[in-house]
Amino acid sequence: MKFWALTFLLLSSQLAFSQAEEDCEEDGSSKLVAAVMKQSKAEESGNCPDKKKLMNMCMFIGSRTKDPKPVGASEYMYYRRIMEASCVDSKNDSEAETQNKIKKMWNKLENEMVCNSTIFDISNGNYIKYAVNTKFDEFIENVTEWKVNLNKVDASDGRTVLDYVKFHMEKNKGNTIEKKMKYYYDLLREAGAKHKSEL
Amino acid sequence: MIKILLIVFLSFSLWASEEEDCETDVSTPAIKMAEELAVPNCITKNNLYKAKSGSSEELCQNCKSKFEKNSNKSIPSFSKTKKQETFFNSALEEYKKLVTNNLISTARLRALMPTGAKYENSLKSCQPKTSEDFIKGCHSETAKKLFKNSTLLQSLQRETSNELAKILSKDDYQAPSTLLNRSKASCFVPEKDILLIASSNVEEALTPDLIEYFKSPAIEKLGSVEEIFSSDDFISKFGDKSELRESVVSHPLLAEYFKSPKSIATFFKTLPQNASTADLRKTLYSKNSGELFDKSLAESCEKSFRALQENICSKEFESGDLTIDPFNNYNKLFSEDLKPSKDKFATSEDLLQKNFELLGLCESSSISSRNLTTCNEVISNFLPQRYKEQNINSFKDDKFATEIGSINESICSVDDNKCPAGSKDISCKAFLKYKELKNIDSLESKLANSSNKEVNDLLRSMIGDPKNLDPKTKEILVLQGILPKDDGTLVAQAEIPERQPGYFNQAPASQTQAKVTTPIQPAAASARTASSSRSQQSASSDSSNWTGQPTTSSIPDLSDYYKNQKEMDDIESEIMRRLSSMPEQKPASKAAAKKIARDAYAKTGRSMPTALEDYYANRMMGQYNAPSVSGSSDFEDAANTGSGPRREASVSNTDSAAEKWKKDGMNRALADMHGAKQAAAAGAGRNPASTNDDANAKALTTVALNIAEDPKVTLSQSLAEKINKNDPETQLLQVLVKNKSNFILQMKSVNFKVIFDDQKKLRLLVDSGDPKEAERLRPQLELFFKRLSAL
Numbered sequence: 001m002k003f004w005a006l007t008f009l010l011l012s013s014q015l016a017f018s019q020a021e022e023d024c025e026e027d028g029s030s031k032l033v034a035a036v037m038k039q040s041k042a043e044e045s046g047n048c049p050d051k052k053k054l055m056n057m058c059m060f061i062g063s064r065t066k067d068p069k070p071v072g073a074s075e076y077m078y079y080r081r082i083m084e085a086s087c088v089d090s091k092n093d094s095e096a097e098t099q100n101k102i103k104k105m106w107n108k109l110e111n112e113m114v115c116n117s118t119i120f121d122i123s124n125g126n127y128i129k130y131a132v133n134t135k136f137d138e139f140i141e142n143v144t145e146w147k148v149n150l151n152k153v154d155a156s157d158g159r160t161v162l163d164y165v166k167f168h169m170e171k172n173k174g175n176t177i178e179k180k181m182k183y184y185y186d187l188l189r190e191a192g193a194k195h196k197s198e199l
Numbered sequence: 200m201i202k203i204l205l206i207v208f209l210s211f212s213l214w215a216s217e218e219e220d221c222e223t224d225v226s227t228p229a230i231k232m233a234e235e236l237a238v239p240n241c242i243t244k245n246n247l248y249k250a251k252s253g254s255s256e257e258l259c260q261n262c263k264s265k266f267e268k269n270s271n272k273s274i275p276s277f278s279k280t281k282k283q284e285t286f287f288n289s290a291l292e293e294y295k296k297l298v299t300n301n302l303i304s305t306a307r308l309r310a311l312m313p314t315g316a317k318y319e320n321s322l323k324s325c326q327p328k329t330s331e332d333f334i335k336g337c338h339s340e341t342a343k344k345l346f347k348n349s350t351l352l353q354s355l356q357r358e359t360s361n362e363l364a365k366i367l368s369k370d371d372y373q374a375p376s377t378l379l380n381r382s383k384a385s386c387f388v389p390e391k392d393i394l395l396i397a398s399s400n401v402e403e404a405l406t407p408d409l410i411e412y413f414k415s416p417a418i419e420k421l422g423s424v425e426e427i428f429s430s431d432d433f434i435s436k437f438g439d440k441s442e443l444r445e446s447v448v449s450h451p452l453l454a455e456y457f458k459s460p461k462s463i464a465t466f467f468k469t470l471p472q473n474a475s476t477a478d479l480r481k482t483l484y485s486k487n488s489g490e491l492f493d494k495s496l497a498e499s500c501e502k503s504f505r506a507l508q509e510n511i512c513s514k515e516f517e518s519g520d521l522t523i524d525p526f527n528n529y530n531k532l533f534s535e536d537l538k539p540s541k542d543k544f545a546t547s548e549d550l551l552q553k554n555f556e557l558l559g560l561c562e563s564s565s566i567s568s569r570n571l572t573t574c575n576e577v578i579s580n581f582l583p584q585r586y587k588e589q590n591i592n593s594f595k596d597d598k599f600a601t602e603i604g605s606i607n608e609s610i611c612s613v614d615d616n617k618c619p620a621g622s623k624d625i626s627c628k629a630f631l632k633y634k635e636l637k638n639i640d641s642l643e644s645k646l647a648n649s650s651n652k653e654v655n656d657l658l659r660s661m662i663g664d665p666k667n668l669d670p671k672t673k674e675i676l677v678l679q680g681i682l683p684k685d686d687g688t689l690v691a692q693a694e695i696p697e698r699q700p701g702y703f704n705q706a707p708a709s710q711t712q713a714k715v716t717t718p719i720q721p722a723a724a725s726a727r728t729a730s731s732s733r734s735q736q737s738a739s740s741d742s743s744n745w746t747g748q749p750t751t752s753s754i755p756d757l758s759d760y761y762k763n764q765k766e767m768d769d770i771e772s773e774i775m776r777r778l779s780s781m782p783e784q785k786p787a788s789k790a791a792a793k794k795i796a797r798d799a800y801a802k803t804g805r806s807m808p809t810a811l812e813d814y815y816a817n818r819m820m821g822q823y824n825a826p827s828v829s830g831s832s833d834f835e836d837a838a839n840t841g842s843g844p845r846r847e848a849s850v851s852n853t854d855s856a857a858e859k860w861k862k863d864g865m866n867r868a869l870a871d872m873h874g875a876k877q878a879a880a881a882g883a884g885r886n887p888a889s890t891n892d893d894a895n896a897k898a899l900t901t902v903a904l905n906i907a908e909d910p911k912v913t914l915s916q917s918l919a920e921k922i923n924k925n926d927p928e929t930q931l932l933q934v935l936v937k938n939k940s941n942f943i944l945q946m947k948s949v950n951f952k953v954i955f956d957d958q959k960k961l962r963l964l965v966d967s968g969d970p971k972e973a974e975r976l977r978p979q980l981e982l983f984f985k986r987l988s989a990l
Contacts, residue, residue, distance in 0.1 A: 056439055059444045062444075063444065117442050120625075121604070121608035123627070175380055
């Protein structure tokens with residue numbers, strides 16, 4: 001009796017899974033269309049992506065500035081500013097829409113998204129490298145989720161973010177920074193980051 | 200069979216539900232059931248975020264009960280003792296972070312200009328407390344016991360002593376067990392220079408317009424410094440100034456003012472209208488500013504100490520009424536390996552165990568219970584946010600890497616081709632400044648090649664009991680004249696100018712001499728140049744005075760002119776006596792100086808050789824910091840009055856060095872004082888020890904070179920490995936070799952006497968042991984020392 005009950009449960013769950021997959025595809029595509037349409041409208045108005053919202057981003061990353069009124073799943077100000085710069089409607093946009101908008105903003109403004117500071121070992125290094133330098137886990141986790149371009153080669157050091165992480169991993173062999181860098185390395189690798197030699 | 204099927208089913212269902220990445224709710228009753236039955240993973244990013252937003256206790260209880268229910272295991276509560284220990288260690292680590300941060304800030308002032316403040320308050324408050332300090336007035340017996348046995352407190356004292364010793368040491372000596380963990384950079388740039396460059400860059404970034412803006416009363420109303428920088432008004436006037444905000448943390452004095460909008464306005468209001476960088480520096484390095492810094496640091500250390508004591512000595516702590524709050528203190532309680540995952544369910548053994556550990560710390564507590572998060576927040580109140588979030592080990596690595604390592608790397612990564620004069624690029628600015636350090640007329644050079652007396656005094660007195668020092672570190676400091684030898688005497692050191700407030704307004708005579716600039720390109724090569732040039736300037740003084748000019752060739756061999764040491768001491772004392780009766784303790788002219796020298800030498804009944812006459816005249820006129828073989832510091836003080844500020848402390852010839860050490864305490868700066876005895880001997884073509892007989896040889900430093908016996912590794916490989924590793928033994932040998940100091944080397948069964956002959960060449964003599972073994976070791980050791988001296 002128990003055996004049959006379990007077999008039934010197993011079959012029904014399989015059915016549910018395949019149904020879920022179908023739902024996902026259907027829902028995803030329709031939402032994507034809506035997102036693209038919304039985005040086009042914002043772009044037409046000329047304010048999207050909004051470069052101004054990226055002002056002081058390096059400060060927000062470096063000093064871990066908190067957002068007094070957090071939006072979404074982050075307590076930090078950089079998150080709000082990235083959303084605003086990408087014209088994301090955090091209440092209504094789906095995850096796919098959000099990702100798409102951020103990716104678009106990132107591609108367009110990537111060359112301007114750089115930091116300088118005496119506590120940063122490269123000049124005009126990109127935001128991701130700066131977050132690595134300041135060991136800001138949340139930021140790095142977010143960029144891997146947003147699926148933005150992780151393979152920008154900065155002119156100042158000729159390295160991708162993965163090269164940069166590898167360099168620091170080797171430089172800090174045996175201490176806590178090595179472990180942290182290893183975590184970033186795996187995270188970025190999994191998200192599709194490459195060494196310059198692999199591009 | 201049923202169990203297996205159930206597991207298959209659950210795994211399959213969970214996989215299906217985790218795969219789902221769209222927002223549509225596809226949860227069927229079966230999946231819901233599977234989720235209900237699965238063991239939850241509580242260590243997720245989402246949970247850690249939820250905890251920060253204030254629902255930590257509820258989260259703890261919900262997760263714990265669900266975990267217990269679904270895993271069918273009961274999570275035992277931590278014992279009272281274990282809870283107390285966890286709370287104690289975490290709070291003490293927080294205190295250690297704060298004290299480290301503040302001590303490093305004080306130490307950094309050494310790279311900067313003096314303010315005239317004595318920093319006595321911060322010295323008193325930030326010096327690591329002993330267990331007795333904590334126990335005093337503590338009513339909790341458990342707390343007393345924990346303080347008494349705390350290895351963390353003991354290590355803090357040892358690390359502080361070693362850190363200060365490392366800072367005061369003249370070579371780039373890497374003492375083991377220091378407050379900060381130092382990783383190797385791609386090229387060597389002295390830390391003192393790095394701090395100077397970073398601070399100088401920040402000062403220059405504050406333009407008159409910005410200074411005026413920071414005076415505005417409107418900014419005082421803002422809630423945080425970040426609000427100032429991101430306000431529309433600020434952005435419309437200055438644009439994105441993240442670089443300034445981020446860089447200011449590396450400036451010890453300005454970082455204090457940039458802690459709140461109010462403190463920014465208060466400081467900048469004291470500056471004159473349209474203040475230039477020079478005006479800014481004048482105010483920044485004023486006594487008032489130094490005292491404010493001192494007060495602020497002292498306050499933060501006191502507050503931190505009181506918070507720790509109040510919490511640990513409380514009746515709640517004694518009774519175990521403690522809230523550990525594991526979600527909020529996750530980074531500090533668990534190792535870096537335990538990262539929050541995205542997994543909704545604890546499907547692996549490893550994750551189950553980790554959840555088990557975390558949830559064991561969840562316990563409902565009373566309203567009056569002591570909360571670890573609140574306690575830590577007060578203890579580390581003055582730390583930057585990112586350091587607040589870290590545990591002590593990450594903090595020790597990260598603080599160095601960020602605030603010193605990054606600039607070092609930055610300088611290493613560029614060269615003259617990448618950075619033509621006037622480059623605005625931040626790496627280039629640092630690199631060009633570093634080059635400027637080599638220009639003796641520059642402010643940077645004067646700062647780099649002089650010593651900040653007030654801070655040196657402070658640091659030296661903070662070393663405290665030399666017993667705390669690592670033995671090798673102690674040996675190096677003794678050799679460099681920073682600590683007294685066991686017999687109480689000090690290795691005499693030549694002078695290096697010590698900065699006094701207003702020092703840079705003077706134009707020391709010796710600074711008008713020929714300009715020496717060291718080409719430093721490319722960067723990798725510059726590192727080597729810098730290293731060797733630095734060694735010349737500050738490490739051993741065997742070839743340069745403080746202006747960076749080579750002096751060795753001009754210093755006569757004093758032994759040629761005197762019958763013995765006593766005769767020379769008498770003559771130098773006589774010169775000293777004559778000088779002290781003069782206005783400003785300085786002859787009016789070089790001719791007058793020569794006369795003083797001749798008159799003093801007349802006591803010998805011989806006429807004074809011209810070379811010796813010139814030598815003393817130059818010393819009196821401050822054109823040499825020529826060292827004295829007798830180590831007569833008084834004479835050097837007097838002689839230096841012409842070239843730079845005098846040392847405040849006068850060292851009496853009748854006192855033993857140990858007595859002087861104790862007596863002068865805060866009032867002596869020994870750091871950066873050059874190795875006089877060695878330098879004099881080097882200049883004179885001999886080392887005091889090199890002429891010594893066997894009796895003296897017994898007093899030589901003995902260094903044991905430990906080579907592990909391994910038949911697979913050749914002796915040459917083992918020695919090469921020692922150089923690569925640069926362990927404390929090798930570092931000590933390097934200091935000895937660079938200072939041309941004789942010593943005894945113990946290796947395996949052989950004792951070698953390592954001496955420097957008249958041509959300063961290293962000679963390896965067998966002192967005792969198996970002659971055959973000695974002959975086998977000798978050629979390898981000669982190569983080893985050759986490599987060591989070339990480093």
